[in-house]
Amino acid sequence: MTVTNNHATHLAGPVLVLGTGLLGTSIGLGLRARGIEVLLSDPSPSAQAVAQDIGAGRILAPEDRTAPQLVVVAAPPDVTARVVSEALRRYPDAVVVDIASVKAAVLAELRQDTALSAQDLARYVGTHPMAGREKSGPVAARGELFTSMPWVLCPSDLAAPEAVKTARELAIDLGALVSQMSAEEHDGAVALISHLPQVMSSLLASRLQDTPAHALSLSGQGLRDVTRIAASDPALWVQILGANAPRLVTHLYGVREDLNRLINTLEHPEADGARLDLAQLISEGNAGQARIPGKHGGPPQAFAWLTVLVDDRPGQIARLLTEIGEEGINLEDLRLDHSAGQDVGMVEISVLPGKRQQLVDYLSTHGWKVLQ
Amino acid sequence: MTVTNNHATHLAGPVLVLGTGLLGTSIGLGLRARGIEVLLSDPSPSAQAVAQDIGAGRILAPEDRTAPQLVVVAAPPDVTARVVSEALRRYPDAVVVDIASVKAAVLAELRQDTALSAQDLARYVGTHPMAGREKSGPVAARGELFTSMPWVLCPSDLAAPEAVKTARELAIDLGALVSQMSAEEHDGAVALISHLPQVMSSLLASRLQDTPAHALSLSGQGLRDVTRIAASDPALWVQILGANAPRLVTHLYGVREDLNRLINTLEHPEADGARLDLAQLISEGNAGQARIPGKHGGPPQAFAWLTVLVDDRPGQIARLLTEIGEEGINLEDLRLDHSAGQDVGMVEISVLPGKRQQLVDYLSTHGWKVLQ
Numbered sequence: 173m174t175v176t177n178n179h180a181t182h183l184a185g186p187v188l189v190l191g192t193g194l195l196g197t198s199i200g201l202g203l204r205a206r207g208i209e210v211l212l213s214d215p216s217p218s219a220q221a222v223a224q225d226i227g228a229g230r231i232l233a234p235e236d237r238t239a240p241q242l243v244v245v246a247a248p249p250d251v252t253a254r255v256v257s258e259a260l261r262r263y264p265d266a267v268v269v270d271i272a273s274v275k276a277a278v279l280a281e282l283r284q285d286t287a288l289s290a291q292d293l294a295r296y297v298g299t300h301p302m303a304g305r306e307k308s309g310p311v312a313a314r315g316e317l318f319t320s321m322p323w324v325l326c327p328s329d330l331a332a333p334e335a336v337k338t339a340r341e342l343a344i345d346l347g348a349l350v351s352q353m354s355a356e357e358h359d360g361a362v363a364l365i366s367h368l369p370q371v372m373s374s375l376l377a378s379r380l381q382d383t384p385a386h387a388l389s390l391s392g393q394g395l396r397d398v399t400r401i402a403a404s405d406p407a408l409w410v411q412i413l414g415a416n417a418p419r420l421v422t423h424l425y426g427v428r429e430d431l432n433r434l435i436n437t438l439e440h441p442e443a444d445g446a447r448l449d450l451a452q453l454i455s456e457g458n459a460g461q462a463r464i465p466g467k468h469g470g471p472p473q474a475f476a477w478l479t480v481l482v483d484d485r486p487g488q489i490a491r492l493l494t495e496i497g498e499e500g501i502n503l504e505d506l507r508l509d510h511s512a513g514q515d516v517g518m519v520e521i522s523v524l525p526g527k528r529q530q531l532v533d534y535l536s537t538h539g540w541k542v543l544q
Numbered sequence: 545m546t547v548t549n550n551h552a553t554h555l556a557g558p559v560l561v562l563g564t565g566l567l568g569t570s571i572g573l574g575l576r577a578r579g580i581e582v583l584l585s586d587p588s589p590s591a592q593a594v595a596q597d598i599g600a601g602r603i604l605a606p607e608d609r610t611a612p613q614l615v616v617v618a619a620p621p622d623v624t625a626r627v628v629s630e631a632l633r634r635y636p637d638a639v640v641v642d643i644a645s646v647k648a649a650v651l652a653e654l655r656q657d658t659a660l661s662a663q664d665l666a667r668y669v670g671t672h673p674m675a676g677r678e679k680s681g682p683v684a685a686r687g688e689l690f691t692s693m694p695w696v697l698c699p700s701d702l703a704a705p706e707a708v709k710t711a712r713e714l715a716i717d718l719g720a721l722v723s724q725m726s727a728e729e730h731d732g733a734v735a736l737i738s739h740l741p742q743v744m745s746s747l748l749a750s751r752l753q754d755t756p757a758h759a760l761s762l763s764g765q766g767l768r769d770v771t772r773i774a775a776s777d778p779a780l781w782v783q784i785l786g787a788n789a790p791r792l793v794t795h796l797y798g799v800r801e802d803l804n805r806l807i808n809t810l811e812h813p814e815a816d817g818a819r820l821d822l823a824q825l826i827s828e829g830n831a832g833q834a835r836i837p838g839k840h841g842g843p844p845q846a847f848a849w850l851t852v853l854v855d856d857r858p859g860q861i862a863r864l865l866t867e868i869g870e871e872g873i874n875l876e877d878l879r880l881d882h883s884a885g886q887d888v889g890m891v892e893i894s895v896l897p898g899k900r901q902q903l904v905d906y907l908s909t910h911g912w913k914v915l916q
Contacts, residue, residue: 302762316915319853320890322762353758361759369748369770374829375802376744379736379795381832386725387733390674390694391836397769398741399836402829410822417813423751424807430747431803435796438789450782457746457774460753464763464771481691487869489878494866497859506861508878518692543688 182341185209188232188240188263190255192216192223194308194317195271195301196246200228201315202346211238223310239263242338245270249411253281260292267338269297273362274415275326275355283328294332297339298355300324300362301348308405316347323348326355363419370401370409371424377402393507430456476528480519481541489519492540499534501527518543554713557581560604560612560635562627564588564595567643567673568618569685572600574718577687583610595682611635614710617642621783625653632664639710641669645734646787647698647727655700666704669711670727672696672734673720680777688719695720698727735791742773742781743796749774765879848900851915852891852907861891864912871906873899890915 186209189196193214200210200223210229214220224231232238243259243266245252252272259268272278275298282288282296303321323343327336336352343350353361377399380388413420430453437449482488489508496503507520523531535542558581561568565586572582572595582601586592596603604610615631615638617624624644631640644650647670654660654668675693695715699708708724715722725733749771752760785792802825809821854860861880868875879892895903907914 302764314915316853316913319915322764324762351758351761357756357758361756361762364751364755365759365763365767368751369767371806371825372744372748373766373770374826375799375806376741377830377832378802378825378828379740379798379832380835381828383736383832383835384729384733386723386729387737388835388837389723390696390733391737392674392694394745394773395737395741396836397772398745399829399833400769401766402826402833404826404830406823406826406830409826410819413810413822414813414819417810421807421810424803424810426751427747428800428803428807430750431796431800434743434747435793435800438785438793438796441786441789447782447786450785451778453743453750454746454774454776454778454781456750456753457771458749458776458778460749460751460755461771461774463752463755463760464768465760481688485874487866489875490862490865490867490869493862494859495862497862502857503861503880506878506880508875541688543686543691 181206181208181345183208183338183345184241186211186238186240187229187342188213188238188243188259188266189229189246190214190243190259191246191248192219192228192310193246193248194304194310194312196244197223197226197228197310197313198303198315198317199244199246199271199342199346201226201313202318204229205315206345208345211236211240219310223313226310226313228310228313240266242266242342243268244342249274249278249415253278253285256282256296257285257288260288260296264292267295267297267335269299269339269342271299271301272415273300273302273412274359275300276359277415279326279328279355290330293328293330295335296328297331297335298326298328299339299343300326300358301343301346302366303348308408318343319347321348323350324358325350325352326358327352328355359416359419363416364423367413367416367420368423368427370404371413371420372427373399373402374404476525477520477522478528478532479543480521480535481543482519492519492535495535495538495540496521496531499531501531501534553578553580553717555580555710555717556613558583558610558612559601559714560585560610560615560631560638561601561618562586562615562631563618563620564591564600564682565618565620566676566680566682566684567689568616569595569598569600569682570675570687570689571616571618571643571714571718573598573685573687574690575687576601578717580717583608583612591682595685598682598685600682600685612638614638614714615640616714621646621650621787625650625657628654628668629657629660632660632668636664639667639669639707641671641711641714643671643673644787645672645674645738645784646731647672648731649787651698651700651727662702665700665702667707668700669703669707670698670700671711671715672698672730673715673718674738675720680780690715691719693720695722696730697722697724698730699724700727731788731791735788736795739785739788739792740795740799742776743785743792744799745771745774746776848897849892849894850900850904852893853913853915854891864891864907867907867910867912868893868903871903873903873906 188211189200190213203210211232212220212223212229213232220231245255247255249272252270256270301318301323303317325339437446505522560583561572562585575582583604584592584595584601585604592603617627619627621644624642628642673690673695675689697711809818877894
């Protein structure tokens with residue numbers, strides 16, 4: 173393996189992590205792996221004990237007088253502002269960041285907090301590491317959780333440059349990709365690119381609850397893709413959707429308008445303009461989908477796809493990819509597509525368009541069944 | 545490669561394919577590869593010439609008196625019934641199938657066709673091969689298009705057993721997985737598992753048309769998955785959605801009801817019961833998503849996932865999968881996840897739950913960075 177994290181760290185530490193759930197414990201593990209001193213605290217004695225046991229730092233003792241460089245508030249969203257406020261007052265020399273996934277509400281609550289001065293708020297930076305797992309709790313934590321994932325900084329107009337720098341160093345030391353925007357911009361962005369997709373996937377999957385089995389047996393990759401995130405945790409999403417309700421609901425008004433237009437068209441499919449309306453819906457989806465950036469953060473790029481038939485046995489896909497690697501062609505994406513009831517799989521491979529014909533020729537001459 | 549198609553064919557032929565677009569030409573190619581005589585006809589002289597040139601069969605000459613065993617109507621959905629009717633009358637000894645993706649409307653139109661007798665309709669079987677491509681036209685055709693894909697037979701109560709047998713042999717000879725249900729059942733099933741996902745994906749992607757670029761730069765795999773099929777062809781989907789409008793619209797009423805409930809909840813996020821309402825939406829999505837069958841057609845199965853960090857260079861993923869194959873573990877699914885702006889990728893791998901720990905141990909001792 174050539175993935176390394178041996179570059180110098182930026183934070184000096186110590187770092188105090190308040191809240192040892194999945195994210196807090198993962199932050200502790202990641203910082204400890206880089207040699208930074210980490211203190212842990214959680215209202216649950218067992219949660220903080222687990223976090224300490226797996227190496228995420230040492231439990232903050234009541235008599236401990238350590239002055240942290242940085243306090244990371246990793247509490248549940250609905251108590252985040254209160255914990256941030258307490259931390260700002262208790263550690264008057266520390267920078268305090270939180271990692272809640274919705275930012276404007278936390279900032280508004282802190283601004284209204286009469287116990288906090290402008291000097292206190294200068295040391296606060298709201299942040300959102302866009303990483304997570306399907307599991308929760310300290311046991312699921314891992315130090316590499318943030319590697320190559322976006323981490324958004326949302327400093328207020330009161331935040332001191334030095335505090336923003338410290339928040340940025342936290343994200344960088346954990347291997348994340350840092351970007352910066354206002355809390356309002358952030359919440360608007362995630363309403364659209366994270367919360368709305370979750371809602372649409374859940375609304376669709378919900379329709380499948382009473383579907384006859386013979387209908388579901390025809391399910392293809394399209395249905396699987398659109399419903400994958402419908403498997404998300406209800407407890408977490410209640411807090412996220414509730415905290416960003418005004419921004420999300422604006423997008424839902426737009427969806428409802430389009431949906432009503434579509435329903436009206438489908439109720440009168442022979443009416444003048446019905447075909448045009450349907451074509452417009454699909455075309456607008458084409459246009460929106462095409463704007464999603466490519467996987468490497470570059471402009472959206474139309475990769476070329478090809479499909480190869482393989483046996484569904486261990487080692488077949490590996491052998492295929494080995495031969496592709498030997499030809500020096502880099503995979504951009506890969507998708508497995510089994511069909512119900514048969515143990516032949518299709519591997520869909522995407523490569524840069526200029527490499528496609530070379531790959532087709534190469535694989536065909538090496539005995540693979542390529543479906544162009 | 546061990547994928548072979550050297551089993552005996554079932555159709556005797558000749559088979560006449562009316563319509564040499566993507567599907568008709570693919571059927572011709574697949575049957576020719578199995579040695580079956582194929583005749584081609586298309587209103588477009590150039591389309592049928594291309595189909596003949598690439599080996600899908602020979603063009604039916606005006607003076608040709610061949611009596612086909614089977615006529616496959618592969619015309620656009622809105623002219624399918626008319627072409628089926630003509631074929632039943634012109635070839636009184638042939639079985640006639642169509643392959644349009646919505647079935648009840650075609651059958652209803654044929655039943656109302658006064659030029660057709662019950663004896664004629666006994667020779668007709670509506671079918672739907674659930675295969676397609678992002679490209680259209682005879683140039684995009686391939687004989688293996690139907691391999692391992694579902695092919696639904698929808699015989700009416702008038703269909704003769706011998707005609708159904710011939711339709712089934714067509715699907716089997718092309719390597720498809722045959723199932724059988726009524727036209728109404730079929731149209732109800734695809735409304736839910738194919739047409740509704742398309743609409744939801746398009747409705748979501750449509751919202752992205754005016755998104756600021758900085759918001760889109762935070763896009764993750766969730767958004768990409770939910771919007772993938774939003775890139776589909778408007779011209780094709782206008783016909784499909786229009787032809788299945790009544791069944792699709794029923795599901796859209798359900799979506800609209802849930803959407804209105806959600807909007808109402810989000811407009812009053814502090815109201816009693818708001819959290820419960822949000823949790824219910826996500827939970828119902830969980831329940832529906834869990835009913836989608838596993839990739840091998842078995843019951844939905846919770847595969848165990850693990851994530852491995854790899855360099856984004858040719859051959860890395862191949863090397864990883866080779867080592868997994870050497871350990872004798874079969875991949876159930878695989879997902880690549882690059883992050884914007886960094887050339888380190890994560891490979892998410894799913895295996896049977898009982899194999900997970902073995903694989904983690906094996907990969908870890910072989911120097912891979914496994915994110916559990």
